[in-house]
Amino acid sequence: MTAQADLVAGIESEMQTADDASYRALGELRTALVRDLTARAAITPRLVTFTPTTTRPALALAxxxxxxxxxxxxxxxxxxxxxxxxxxPGFVPAGPLEVRTNA
Known part of the structure; x- marks a missing residue:
């Protein structure tokens, strides 16, 4: 289960025993949480491992x-x-590097 799913499940669990005002507030919180996390995920860079086999300048690797x-x-x-x-930057050692995806 993802962190988002865990948080939503926790909020929904609280909603089951909440009074009307709290239920509405928790529903709004759930909606805001999902929107915020979805927006953040869209702008967060995706990272992958790129493994050069020799020491090279960062510009050449890029x-x-x-x-x-x-x-x-x-x-x-x-x-x-x-x-x-x-x-x-002129001597990036061979081995795994964390880089952003091209997307």
């Missing part, structure tokens, strides 16, 4: 993974470096 969009490559290279706590 180009390999994301393609040739010059406007985005520097930002994506910076993101790879920051997200994976790489000490120097």
């Amino acid at each position: 180009q390999d993974y994301y393609g040739d969009d010059p406007a985005a490559l520097i930002a994506r290279a910076d993101e790879i470096t920051t997200r994976n706590q790489v000490r120097h």
Whole structure:
């Protein structure tokens, strides 16, 4: 069960024994919760593991993974470096890296 489903189930459980005013308030809370979590999920970046086999510059890895969009490559290279706590962007070690999906 997801966190959202757990929260909704908890609210619905409370609704079963609530008085009318509390029932309405809990119903509004449930609706607001589902809307908020759905909106947050839509804007949260999806992460995957990308595993380069050799040590390479972050810019080269960004180009390999994301393609040739010059406007985005520097930002994506910076993101790879920051997200994976790489000490120097010119030398990203081989091994698993956490990167955002292209979607």
